[in-house]
Amino acid sequence: MADLAIHPDVAEALSIAQKNESSENLIKFIQKVSEKKERSCSEFVLDFAVKLISEGSDILKLENFKVLEEAFLAAIECKALDWANAFLIKINDHIPKSPKSIRYLAMFQEASGNPEEAKNLYRECIKADPEDTAAYRRLAAYLRDSDLVDEAIQTLNKALEMDMSDTQIWFELSDIYLAHMNYKQAAYCFEEILVQKPTNYLYNLKYGEILYSIGGGENLILARKYFSKAIALNDKSTGSTNNSVKAIWSLLETCKKLESMGRKYKDEVNEELIEMCKEKLTKAYSKESKFDIEELK
Template structure:
């Protein structure tokens, strides 16, 4: 970890310690959650407070994330000794997470299914069930079915749409992958990654006009985005590369392509340290001649 990213605190300054711990929780820095959490436990260890047990819980989750098996056993035992007799939801879910870490998938699945039966709208538990089913299931078609069934009930689960889209993409089901990514754009309309992914998928299936619109939207959000600039050039090369009619130079797409080529040329021309700079500049000149 870079030194400038490490948070420091003054010894015995509990407020400073708590503030740094909260920042690490917010930023999801697992190593520092454990580091600051343990230091806070030394301050609160003798007190039977809610804050103390919340520290144990967050440290346990961080240890699970980092697969620190020995520490997982220590901190789960502390929590289980204190709360296990209550059979509460939180301690049972933590038990399920420990089972997952140790590849006891059937035991974990049994716990999660018990709670989803009582509360079908719990998205977190649903996500854990889907994750476990995928882990156990070896057949990709069954994994696709699991995700589709989940999304029928919870169509707002962006992570599930992304995962399903990536599976379709990996297996060359471009139209299905496109559907998944466009669903995500309903919830995140300015997400550049998904806008560009949709643009490239439309290009792949030869829907050039829609591809161009998505690339233009990307440029509206980030005017010097190289993927979008190259995308417009390649789209219109496919559309107009061998077509030169009477009004060719007045075509809006051709004018747009020329502007993109000029912008690309200027961007690469400024980057004197780029290894393939001269080759790309020469290629851009050749492409530019196709649109004269």
């Protein structure tokens, strides 16, 4: 089953490609990954791209440039540098010395263990195209890895000035804040992410976790809402409880914490959610399990 984080259209295309590995289906899947900017399918993309090439497909030609790009990005993600280099050579043949080809070269240098060269190339990209948000993201990642956290945050904020709707930038910014336990700033980032992707299970779950970490009655009530939404999204998407066990446990813990905070936060909704969580967890765990859900009372 496809990961819940994968866009539904990408998951559908992947399912079709896995059932029938025709060149048409493999290309359509990679094109859908490109269209939806899906970054969690790199192994599939690279595997399918290699199959297409071995079968004599023309994915290296200009008319399939989007497929070629995705193949390169997947190879970088999978650390398949020989393939990444082969794809990069073809990209440079099609768009020599363009900001995009320079950015891809920077990514290759970074993956090859040449961070200083990569940093200089990212700066060159931004100078050539000040609206290249992808170059800002990559530069920020380099700065963060170099412990230049403030500069990384500034770089991502500059990228957001170009495109406030870029969820990847917001996610990377939130990741920096979370690493430094700045939960309120991370929560703000996830509020922006959820404006763009309100039906993403993992984003709802993560936002709930951040609110729980901030603490306080009002934030816990809000966390309860987002954990509940994550569970509902999973149930609607898969019809199975097993994929949302983390959200169920998180919701149960949140409800029990609210209960412990006094009469103000004890309500019927809380009691109903606790019972629902116990029912779902009982279904999720096998009868042979030694764990007793009733011990949570």
